[in-house]
Structure formats: C-alpha cells, structure tokens
Amino acid sequence: MLWxxxxxxxxxxxxxxxxxxxxxxxxxxLKEGGCYFLEWELTSVNGVSVEMALLFDWMSLLFLSFVCFISSMVLYYSGSYMGGDSNMARFMYIVLGFVASMLFLILSPNLISILLGWDGLGLVSYALVIYYQNEKSASAGMLTALSNRVGDVAILLSIAFMADLGGWNFIFYVGGDSLGGSLAVWLIGLAAMTKSAQIPFSAWLPAAMAAPTPVSALVHSSTLVTAGVYLLIRFSPSLAGSSLSGVLMLIGCTTMFMAGLGANFETDLKKIIALSTLSQLGVMVGILSFGGAMLAFFHLLTHALFKALLFMCAGSIIHGVSDSQDIRTMGNLVRFMPMSVMCVNLANLSLCGIPFLSGFYSKDLILEVAFMGPLNMICLIMFGVATGLTVSYSFRLVYYSLSGPWNLSCASSVSDEDVVMTRPMGALSVGAVLGGAALSWVLFPACLMICLPPLFKMLALLVTLIGGAVGYTLNMISVECKLKSLGFYKASFFSGSMWFMPFLSTVGVSMGGLKVGSVYHQLSDSGWSEYYGGQGTYFMLSHTSKILQSIQENSIKIYLLVMLLWVVGLLLVF
Known part of the structure; x- marks a missing residue:
C-alpha cells in the first residue's frame, strides 16, 4: 500500500x-500573442510533405496544463482507491500512457501526427474499460472500441482528402473552398461526433463506466470525450458558413436533451454522471455550431474541473457504501461523509450553473449567446428544457444519496477518513469554485455586449429554479407514493434507455451487420468475386503461362500442330 x-x-x-x-x-x-511551431519532415509523397509537427500556442498549453493538473489529482487519488489491486503498477502505466496520448493529440496541428494520439486514446481506453476482466467490461470495451473506430476511419479518409490541399497541417489549410477540404471537414465532424459520443454514437459513453472510477474521472472530464470537441475547435474556421454547422447544431441540441432526460430515470451513480457529461458535450457542440469556439473552449475547461471532482466524490461514496453504485441503496450520507458530500454539492451546483461558481461563468454565457443567435424554435426549446433537466437530475441525485432517508444496512461503516482520497477532492473544489472566474478574466478581458429581452435574460435562472424544485420534490413525492412513474412505464423506459440507443448500437447493428456480411460473403467473397477475381485470374494466368512455356520449348510436335492449324485457317478463309 505504501509503495x-x-x-x-x-x-x-x-x-x-x-x-x-x-x-x-x-x-x-497569450500576453505576447505569439506561438511556437516545430516541424520535422519525414518524407515527401507526390510533392506533399509527410511531417511530424508540434504547436505550442496559448490554447494548447492551457488545455495541456488542465489535463496534467487533473491527471495528477487522479493518480494521487488512485493510490488509495486502487490500493487493493494486485496490478497497481500496470494501472499507473496505462493511465500515464493515456495522458501521453492526449497530450500528443493536443499539441499536434498535423492530421498525420494527430492520428497517433487519436488512435492511442482509443487503444488505451479499451485497455482501461476492460481492466476488471469480466463479461460486462469486455462488452463495454468492445462497444467503445468499435464506436471509436468509425472516427478513426474518418480521420484516415480526411488525411487522403487533405492531400488535395498540399499538406496536412490543418491550421494552415482550414477554410479552403476545395472539394477535398470540404470533404475533410465533414469527416472531421464525423470523427468528433464518435469521440464525443454525439447521437447516434452515444451508447458507448455510459457503457465505459465499467472502467475503474479514477479512469472515469480522467476520461469523462478532460481527455477522451473532449478530444472530439477540441478537434472541432481547431477546425472552427471551416465551420463558419458550412452546412456542417447546421447539422452539428441539431445533433448537439438533441444529444443534450436526450442525455438530460435519461439521467432523470437512471439509478446507477456513475451512469448519471456519465449522462451529465454527455449533456455538457452536447452544449459544447451546440455552441460550436454558432461559431462560438472560444465559448466552447471556456466551458470545456470549467467542465473538466467540476466533472473530475464529481467523479472523485462518486468514487469516495462508492468506496464507503461497500461498492454499491445504486443511489436507491444510499441516503442521508451527509451525516457520515461531510467532506465528500460538500464536494458533491459544490460540483453539482457548479454543473447546474448556480451564480458565481465556475460552471455559471461559462454556461450562462453560452445560453445567452445561443439565445441571441439564429436558433430555431425547436433548438431553443431543447436548450431551455435541457438546462432544467440538468438541475433536475442533480437535485434528484442529492435527494436519493445525500439528504434522503437512510437506506444502507445497519452494518455499513461510512466515513471520510481516507485523506489520500479527500485531498485531491479539496484541490479540485477550489477549481470548481474559482476556476470559472479566473478563466473568464483571462479569456475574455473585454466585456461581451449581450442585448436580450428581460424574459430571455432571466430564462436560464428561471429554468434552473424550476428544474431544482421539480427534481427534488417530485422524487421525494414519488418515493413516498411508491414511484408514480411506474404508471407511465413505457415512456419511462424509453426515456431511461437513451431512446434505445444501446440496443441499436449493439444488438441491432451486430445482427444487421452479420446478416449483410453473410450474404456478401456468399455472393461475393465465395461467389462471383472469387470466380472472376483472385482465384479466377490465378488459374487463367497459370494455364496461359503453361501454354507459352510449351511453345517456347521448340518441340517439333507443337510446330507441326501450329502449322496444321494455320493451313486449316487459310483454307477456311479462302
């Protein structure tokens, strides 16, 4: 343990x-307004240089510092949380490899070099999701890996299309009007949707909760799921005026609404927080579609602070209640785990956008800019309702696990005695309180001019108050009245199952894909393609080469046969 x-x-x-x-x-x-660009040319293909490049500008270094800070807290926290694991060294090395892949992705302005970090994240995330080596972890790891492979293929295809622009350093070529550049931007959008778990690739993110909780704190705050959003931020000049921005706006709003609705029916503590992450990723993608790359980056950083804190507190609670993740078996933890409960409340209130916590500075600004933007009525309603749903499931979590009736057995021993787990939570709590204000002073030194009617100006605060009241009181009433939601079982099941997305992503896709693959194998691989393809060509060439070899042996029999055929041909002609 000490080691x-x-x-x-x-x-x-x-x-x-x-x-x-x-x-x-x-x-x-940021003060000087400069950057450092390092480049190594490896080879040249058809006049296009294959390079390894690193970009050190204020954005990449700021994101790098946040990733390293959160990773350091997670690793220290893991010293106690994973203390009973017999493969602790392996776990640490895998997490460090995960961080290294993320740092390489952050610093790479070149699509070829960024592919190393992108694929490194996919490979190491699979190793972390299957870490516990059981059937559930294996299924979740396979779903995660296959979903992210779609994005990997999109990155590879975008590399091929960007060769049309003369290079792969996308910071120099974004915004071009060529066909290759436009297709590359669409493929980058697809890759970002898979990595950031937007609809229809949302099923893998809650499934990845099979990984250890410290991994969840790292993956779902500042690394894996934010990689797609960060790549879209780098490609944001190409999104302006593109048809992709409209698609991203609809997808982001729908993901945000779906995740918020599903979290209000979920009972697994880690999956509730995972759906919360999915909802905030929808917020970032939605504001990116309006051209608010700086706002998305601002929310990306503040979200990383309070979401890592929320996962650490969840791990502390799960550790204390005998490894149970069902919030219905908790309750009244405020009497036994005051430090963890205080940190959960700080993270939850910051997530809800309560004024003067870190989430308020980014989330309130995003909502006001979105209300000023060209939102259609459906997306406007989704933004407002999803904000209320966020507060609703946060206060539902507070009621079930922190302040509600005691549901643990009398033999449970719940406490906050492990300082190795509580110290990183204290450090991240400071970030959850002060991080938003500090970042707003740094990133937006000049005030933004926002002109809204009084109703829209107060809409964010209004839906927050309504969502909090509904989330706390409605669940308190439902517990006392034996879960009235069971009277609407079909609607509750549809909402709580993420609109059947896990089923469609696993059973639906696998069964349909296997049937199509079987038909294709019979008709093509073992049929016409085999007959006229590789094997047919092989037999034809081998038979022809044997005939030519026999002719070249200067045999008198063959010579006489050829002469006879030639004479017969002449007689037939004349």
Missing part, C-alpha cells in the same frame, strides 16, 4: 510540474 502511494505521489509531482509550466507558458503566449 502504491509513493508511486502515485511521484507521478502526481511530475504532472504537476508539467501543468505549472504549461500554465505559465500559456499566459506568456
């Missing part, structure tokens, strides 16, 4: 140093 904590502390110290250096470098470059 595990020492290893976690050493990893944490290294990442903290990198985070501090990245933060100082980002502030310096």
């Amino acid at each position: 595990n904590i020492k290893m976690a502390v050493s990893s944490m110290a290294f990442l903290l140093v990198v985070a501090c250096c990245g933060l100082l470098g980002s502030l310096s470059l």
Whole structure:
C-alpha cells in the first residue's frame, strides 16, 4: 500500500510540474500573442510533405496544463482507491500512457501526427474499460472500441482528402473552398461526433463506466470525450458558413436533451454522471455550431474541473457504501461523509450553473449567446428544457444519496477518513469554485455586449429554479407514493434507455451487420468475386503461362500442330 502511494505521489509531482509550466507558458503566449511551431519532415509523397509537427500556442498549453493538473489529482487519488489491486503498477502505466496520448493529440496541428494520439486514446481506453476482466467490461470495451473506430476511419479518409490541399497541417489549410477540404471537414465532424459520443454514437459513453472510477474521472472530464470537441475547435474556421454547422447544431441540441432526460430515470451513480457529461458535450457542440469556439473552449475547461471532482466524490461514496453504485441503496450520507458530500454539492451546483461558481461563468454565457443567435424554435426549446433537466437530475441525485432517508444496512461503516482520497477532492473544489472566474478574466478581458429581452435574460435562472424544485420534490413525492412513474412505464423506459440507443448500437447493428456480411460473403467473397477475381485470374494466368512455356520449348510436335492449324485457317478463309 505504501509503495502504491509513493508511486502515485511521484507521478502526481511530475504532472504537476508539467501543468505549472504549461500554465505559465500559456499566459506568456497569450500576453505576447505569439506561438511556437516545430516541424520535422519525414518524407515527401507526390510533392506533399509527410511531417511530424508540434504547436505550442496559448490554447494548447492551457488545455495541456488542465489535463496534467487533473491527471495528477487522479493518480494521487488512485493510490488509495486502487490500493487493493494486485496490478497497481500496470494501472499507473496505462493511465500515464493515456495522458501521453492526449497530450500528443493536443499539441499536434498535423492530421498525420494527430492520428497517433487519436488512435492511442482509443487503444488505451479499451485497455482501461476492460481492466476488471469480466463479461460486462469486455462488452463495454468492445462497444467503445468499435464506436471509436468509425472516427478513426474518418480521420484516415480526411488525411487522403487533405492531400488535395498540399499538406496536412490543418491550421494552415482550414477554410479552403476545395472539394477535398470540404470533404475533410465533414469527416472531421464525423470523427468528433464518435469521440464525443454525439447521437447516434452515444451508447458507448455510459457503457465505459465499467472502467475503474479514477479512469472515469480522467476520461469523462478532460481527455477522451473532449478530444472530439477540441478537434472541432481547431477546425472552427471551416465551420463558419458550412452546412456542417447546421447539422452539428441539431445533433448537439438533441444529444443534450436526450442525455438530460435519461439521467432523470437512471439509478446507477456513475451512469448519471456519465449522462451529465454527455449533456455538457452536447452544449459544447451546440455552441460550436454558432461559431462560438472560444465559448466552447471556456466551458470545456470549467467542465473538466467540476466533472473530475464529481467523479472523485462518486468514487469516495462508492468506496464507503461497500461498492454499491445504486443511489436507491444510499441516503442521508451527509451525516457520515461531510467532506465528500460538500464536494458533491459544490460540483453539482457548479454543473447546474448556480451564480458565481465556475460552471455559471461559462454556461450562462453560452445560453445567452445561443439565445441571441439564429436558433430555431425547436433548438431553443431543447436548450431551455435541457438546462432544467440538468438541475433536475442533480437535485434528484442529492435527494436519493445525500439528504434522503437512510437506506444502507445497519452494518455499513461510512466515513471520510481516507485523506489520500479527500485531498485531491479539496484541490479540485477550489477549481470548481474559482476556476470559472479566473478563466473568464483571462479569456475574455473585454466585456461581451449581450442585448436580450428581460424574459430571455432571466430564462436560464428561471429554468434552473424550476428544474431544482421539480427534481427534488417530485422524487421525494414519488418515493413516498411508491414511484408514480411506474404508471407511465413505457415512456419511462424509453426515456431511461437513451431512446434505445444501446440496443441499436449493439444488438441491432451486430445482427444487421452479420446478416449483410453473410450474404456478401456468399455472393461475393465465395461467389462471383472469387470466380472472376483472385482465384479466377490465378488459374487463367497459370494455364496461359503453361501454354507459352510449351511453345517456347521448340518441340517439333507443337510446330507441326501450329502449322496444321494455320493451313486449316487459310483454307477456311479462302
């Protein structure tokens, strides 16, 4: 146990140093308005250079510092949470490999070099999801890997289409009007949708909760799921005026609404927080479609702070209640785990956008800019309702696990005695309170002019109050009245199952794909394609080569036969 904590502390110290250096470098470059671009040419193909490139600008260094800070807290937290694991060193090395892949993706402005970090995230995330080596983890890992492979193929195809522009350094070529550039942007949008789990690729994100909780805190706050949004932010100049922006707006709003609705019917603590992450990713993709790349980046950073804190608190609670993740078996934890409960409340209130916490500065600004933008009525309603649903499931979680009736057995021993787990939570709590204000001063030193009618100006606060009241009181009434939602079982099941997306992504796709693959194999691979393809060509060429070889042996029999055929041919002609 002591060795595990020492290893976690050493990893944490290294990442903290990198985070501090990245933060100082980002502030310096932001003040100077410059950047550093490093490039190594590997080879040249048809006049197009294949390069490895690194871009050090204020955005990449700031995101790098946040990733390293959260990763350092997660690794220190893992020293206690994973202390009983017999493969602690392997776990630490896999997490460090995950962080390294994310850092490589952040610093790469070149699609070829970014593919290394992108595929590294996919490979290491699969290893982390199947870490517990049971059937559920294997199924979740396979769903995660196959869903993300769609994005990997899109990145590969975009590399092929960007060759039309003369290079793969996308920061120099975005915004072009060529066909290859337009197709590359659409493929990048598809890749971002798979990595950030937008509809219809949303099923893998809650399934990835099969991974250990420290991994969830890292993956669902600042690394894997934000990689797609970060790539869209880098490609944001190409989204302006593109038809892709309208598609992303509809997809982001629908994902946000679907995830918020599903979280209000979920009972697994980690899946509720995962659906919360999915909802916030929808917010980021939605505001990106309006051209608000800076706003999306702002919310990306603030969300990373309070979402990592929320997952750490969830891990502390799960650890304390004998590894149960069902919120209905908890309750009244405020008497026994005051530190964890305080941090959960801070993270929840920041998520809801309560004024003057970190989530308020980004979320309120995003909603007001969206209300000023060219929103149609459906997307406007989705934005408002999804904001209320966020507060609703947050207060539902508070009632079931923190302040509601005690549902644990009398033999449970619940406490906050493990300081190795509570210290990182305290550090992230400071970020959840002060991070939004500090980032708003840095990223938006000049005030934005927002002109809205009083109703729209107060709409965010109004739906927050309504959502909180509905989420707390309605669930309290439902528990006392034996779950009235069971009277609407079909609607509850449809809403709680993410609109049947897990079924469609697993059984539906696999069964349909297997049937189509079987027919294709019979008709093509083992049929006409085999007869006229590889085997047919092989037999034809081998038979022809044997005839030519026999002719070249200068045999008198063959010579006489050819002469006879030639004479017969002449007689037939004349």
